[in-house]
Amino acid sequence: MDLDSGPLHIVIRTQHTDSGTEITVEDNGPGFDSSDESKPHTTLTNIRQRLEMMCGGSMTIQSHNGGGTVVKVMIP
Secondary structure, eight states, rough: OGGGGGGEEEEEEEETTTTTEEEEEEEEEEOTTOOOTTSSSHHHHHHHHHHHHHOOOOOEEEETTTTEEEEEEEOO
């Protein structure tokens, strides 16, 4: 994020559903390509694996071209 582009806003929400608890973290930063294989995302892979192993949970990441990223963690 360019320091001159304005403040970074982060929104954190939780929602209880019939399937479990969903935690959403959303920002208006520059975003990134989580599928870019030229850069390893070891930490993200570890988090996904641990969520699955420990509680059957999952994590998704959506980054938008115009900026902003949304991370959703689902814990059954």
